[in-house]
Amino acid sequence: ELGLETDDKTALSEKFRERIEAKKDKCPPHVLQVIEEELTKLQLLEASSSEFNVTRNYLDWLTVLPWGNYSNENFDVHHAQQILDEDHYGLSDVKERILEFIAVGKLRGTSQGKIICLSGPPGVGKTSIGRSIARALNRQFYRFSVGGLADVAEIKGHRRTYVGAMPGKMVQCLKSVGTANPLVLIDEIDKLGRGHSGDPASALLELLDPEQNINFLDHYLDVPIDLSKVLFVCTANVIDTIPNPLLDRMEIISIAGYITDEKMHIARDYLEKNTREACGIKPEQVEVTDAALLALIENYCREAGVRNLQKQIEKIYRKIALQLVRQGVSNEPALEAVIVTPSVEPTDGGSATIVKDEKLNDPAVKDPEEAKEPSLKETLVTEPALSTDTLSTPEGNKDTDGVKEEAADKAVKKVLIDSSNLDDFVGKPVFHAERIYEQTPVGVVMGLAWTSMGGSTLYIETTKVEEGEGKGALVMTGQLGDVMKESAQIAHTVSRAILRDKEPDNKFFADSKLHLHVPAGATPKDGPSAGCTMITSMLSLAMGKPARKDLAMTGEVTLTGRILPIGGVKEKAIAARRSSIKTIIFPAANKRDFDELADNVKEGLEVHFVDTYSEIYKLAFQNETETS
Numbered sequence: 001e002l003g004l005e006t007d008d009k010t011a012l013s014e015k016f017r018e019r020i021e022a023k024k025d026k027c028p029p030h031v032l033q034v035i036e037e038e039l040t041k042l043q044l045l046e047a048s049s050s051e052f053n054v055t056r057n058y059l060d061w062l063t064v065l066p067w068g069n070y071s072n073e074n075f076d077v078h079h080a081q082q083i084l085d086e087d088h089y090g091l092s093d094v095k096e097r098i099l100e101f102i103a104v105g106k107l108r109g110t111s112q113g114k115i116i117c118l119s120g121p122p123g124v125g126k127t128s129i130g131r132s133i134a135r136a137l138n139r140q141f142y143r144f145s146v147g148g149l150a151d152v153a154e155i156k157g158h159r160r161t162y163v164g165a166m167p168g169k170m171v172q173c174l175k176s177v178g179t180a181n182p183l184v185l186i187d188e189i190d191k192l193g194r195g196h197s198g199d200p201a202s203a204l205l206e207l208l209d210p211e212q213n214i215n216f217l218d219h220y221l222d223v224p225i226d227l228s229k230v231l232f233v234c235t236a237n238v239i240d241t242i243p244n245p246l247l248d249r250m251e252i253i254s255i256a257g258y259i260t261d262e263k264m265h266i267a268r269d270y271l272e273k274n275t276r277e278a279c280g281i282k283p284e285q286v287e288v289t290d291a292a293l294l295a296l297i298e299n300y301c302r303e304a305g306v307r308n309l310q311k312q313i314e315k316i317y318r319k320i321a322l323q324l325v326r327q328g329v330s331n332e333p334a335l336e337a338v339i340v341t342p343s344v345e346p347t348d349g350g351s352a353t354i355v356k357d358e359k360l361n362d363p364a365v366k367d368p369e370e371a372k373e374p375s376l377k378e379t380l381v382t383e384p385a386l387s388t389d390t391l392s393t394p395e396g397n398k399d400t401d402g403v404k405e406e407a408a409d410k411a412v413k414k415v416l417i418d419s420s421n422l423d424d425f426v427g428k429p430v431f432h433a434e435r436i437y438e439q440t441p442v443g444v445v446m447g448l449a450w451t452s453m454g455g456s457t458l459y460i461e462t463t464k465v466e467e468g469e470g471k472g473a474l475v476m477t478g479q480l481g482d483v484m485k486e487s488a489q490i491a492h493t494v495s496r497a498i499l500r501d502k503e504p505d506n507k508f509f510a511d512s513k514l515h516l517h518v519p520a521g522a523t524p525k526d527g528p529s530a531g532c533t534m535i536t537s538m539l540s541l542a543m544g545k546p547a548r549k550d551l552a553m554t555g556e557v558t559l560t561g562r563i564l565p566i567g568g569v570k571e572k573a574i575a576a577r578r579s580s581i582k583t584i585i586f587p588a589a590n591k592r593d594f595d596e597l598a599d600n601v602k603e604g605l606e607v608h609f610v611d612t613y614s615e616i617y618k619l620a621f622q623n624e625t626e627t628s
């Protein structure tokens with residue numbers, strides 16, 4: 001027993017030496033030196049001392065990191081494009097940007113670390129595209145979320161002397177992926193917390209900045225590590241809350257959300273397929289019609305992303321699975337069908353038909369397509385028992401194949417989902433039309449809003465509370481924030497000026513107390529972009545004229561009636577389409593943003609770009625009278 005302790009120590013040192021021996025050529029010399037020093041120290045320390053444990057853990061981390069071990073990057077642009085298309089529908093800007101990155105890598109022969117930030121509402125595929133990029137580039141993938149992170153030590157690690165000290169997330173990442181050039185996805189970077197001791201944002205800066213992260217120093221590791229080959233992808237819902245110095249170094253790619261048409265494609269080609277496989281249902285056992293999908297998207301899943309859509313589709317498929325299993329119990333499957341089949345098509349003997357039916361009912365064979373693979377076709381086995389696993393149809397016999405398929409379908413009842421029975425699967429529609437009014441009455445105008453969840457339409461309503469000499473005033477309700485309240489005041493003033501100009505005798509604003517409300521009352525709202533909508537609403541009330549039908553507008557106004565640009569043009573355009581708005585008014589300064597949108601978003605919308613309120617006045621009130 002006396003000799004055991006030293007043996008233990010030697011065994012330990014041996015282990016570490018062995019580990020580092022394999023990496024010796026690639027490991028930077030300063031690290032080797034530190035390891036050597038620590039190994040010597042280990043020999044001198046008492047095995048029961050706490051110092052010994054600290055040193056042992058430290059050596060463990062130092063030797064396990066993938067020093068200089070890079071995964072072979074794939075710079076094949078076609079391959080990458082194929083993978084990106086395979087995983088995601090649309091998102092062409094994002095894909096284009098990734099391909100550019102790969103192309104540069106190919107020409108230079110090595111790729112550089114970069115920070116890409118994907119911003120957009122929840123469920124638009126930010127995280128999953130990060131995973132795809134890693135796959136396309138053949139890099140390892142590591143994801144960590146910094147939402148609410150307040151402790152700098154999470155990023156930079158603890159000092160070794162603390163009890164339970166751990167290195168930071170990046171070192172843990174390198175250990176777990178085993179290569180020095182992974183793709184690291186930093187989720188929710190806009191929700192970074194604020195620490196009481198140190199600022200995580202600044203620590204992230206050191207981690208992300210390509211200038212600094214060549215020598216990233218983790219407190220625990222205490223030797224600089226090179227993170228310059230790591231590709232960082234961040235995700236955020238909004239970019240306003242990302243600390244500026246961080247934002248400065250990122251390349252923002254925004255994903256605005258999907259329109260109905262895009263959602264249809266995503267649902268059909270991606271979500272449905274994945275869910276079906278996940279539920280173990282075969283394509284021939286179910287049919288969801290286009291009408292059903294459309295109804296699902298329009299009445300249940302209106303939000304910008306597709307996560308909820310995915311949930312609903314999963315719900316449908318789960319219910320189908322239950323139905324199928326229930327049927328399976330009550331119906332008598334395989335053999336009964338066999339009796340029917342020969343009368344339909346007796347060509348090449350019943351045995352193959354039996355096989356086919358059995359195969360369909362056999363959970364071991366997941367995909368009938370798979371079973372039809374050419375390599376398997378050769379292995380024609382005559383014995384039915386064996387053939388359940390290997391056999392498909394006799395080669396070249398396409399006609400019989402088709403007929404048998406038909407016969408097989410009869411055995412397994414197909415579940416059809418149409419817009420008429422959709423309710424049975426997902427319940428009653430959750431969305432009521434966003435439009436409360438077909439034709440907005442006097443004093444009500446539709447505006448366009450933008451939140452981190454995507455765009456939406458909202459109404460601005462104004463009515464008169466009371467009237468009397470000098471009673472002019474404005475009250476506001478609807479959970480408005482300070483900025484929005486101020487913008488209502490501005491709107492009041494501007495409307496007064498405009499009315500004075502248009503109808504000099506009209507004393508409406510001087511003599512009436514107005515009430516402005518923005519439904520829905522429970523949703524907090526803020527921002528200046530409803531300015532022009534408020535003016536229109538007040539003027540409509542003052543003049544007793546409803547605003548033009550199917551019109552929505554957005555734009556900040558100044559006291560002199562100029563229209564300033566707003567954010568979220570694409571989201572707002574999508575929201576307007578959803579509410580079947582025909583005419584939209586945008587600030588002139590946003591024309592460029594709108595022109596850059598995809599054609600399927602712009603299609604069918606009549607958009608006016610305005611510089612001053614008087615142009616809106618013409619569009620909202622005068623066109624109406626002219627046409628009528």
Ligand code: ADP
Nearest residue numbers: 087088089122123124125126127128266270307
């Ligand atoms: P986010 O990170 O933006 O909140 P996720 O990346 O988690 O959203 O995406 C939610 C789901 O939606 C994922 O299952 C993803 O595959 C799917 N998805 C989103 N966009 C697309 C798309 N364009 N094509 C196919 N699937 C998509």
